[in-house]
Amino acid sequence: MEPAAEFVHWMFATGFVLLGVCLLAQAVVGDEVWRRRPWRAYLWPGLIFLMGLLMWPVMVFYTNSTVHMLAHGSWAQVMMLAGGAELGLVRGKLHNRYWRLAWPLAFLVSGSAILIHEQNGWLFARAAFLHHLIGWTMVVCAIFPLAAVFRPRSTVFRTGFALTFVVLGVLLYCDRDVAPIFGHLSSQAGTPHR
Amino acid sequence: MSTQLVSEHAAVRRRTARALTIAALGPAMMLAGVVWAFVQPYRITLLHPHGQGFWWLVIEPPLLVIAAGVVFAFLVAPGVIEDLEEENER
Secondary structure, rough: OOOOOOHHHHHHHHHHHHHHHHHHHHHHHHHHHHOOOOHHHHHHHHHHHHHHHHHHHHHHOOOOOHHHHHHHHHHHHHHHHHHHHHHHHHHHOOOOOOHHHHHHHHHHHHHHHHOOOOOOOOOOOHHHHHHHOOOOOOHHOOHHHHHHHHOOOOOHHHHHHHHHHHHHHHHHHHHOOOOOOOOOOOOOOOOOOO | HHHHHHHHHHHHHHHHHHHHHHHHHHHHHHHHHHHHHHHHHHHOOOOOOOOOHHHHHHHHHHHHHHHHHHHHHHHHHHHHHHHHHHHHHH
């Protein structure tokens, strides 16, 4: 009954797309309008915190290698840290805007973890390609939340931050078991299923 | 036309554009899901459900994108647009 890894990736992809579109909406209308209804202020910080919590069972049940387990654990921690910091700021328990540095940290840790735990080259199989692409996307796009800490009203940085999650969701949706990438599939990757 | 009227018109246009953007986000996601379903129909397991397991029938990416669009369009966007219009009237 345990879902295959790709199903988990697709469920998290949906979470990231929803998160991205909420952040995009907030960037468009501004913080004042977005936070006018209290439940909406907590919506996306709560969502990322929840996704961090749900990453723990993923870590526990998908133990095909130690490095995978460590990667899932690190994602769980940084997602909860970033979501928790944002919840604290929205609630007014935290005041220092530098708590938002948890976001670039989360991007860098997540990107590094996904790059480090992929042992194969870019064109080994689709999953390997996506690991490299997601990892570098997260590392490079860490510039958006980092810049947004110092320029919090910048529409460009906030939109970039939001769209990073949409792109991440799209890339996770592309993950499909053992499948070729651009016509390449290593003979050691296994039999393509779909 | 006075410069005050010109700037007021520009502000109204900007506000309307923001409301339109928010209103378009959900339908755009739904449309993306529908287009994806046509481009890769084999990812909609419901079209060939025989012999498929639980997860293959429940987790279907194009349908998840459509569902995310529905959630945003019906649960989030209306309130945001309402609050945006309220802000504009002030």
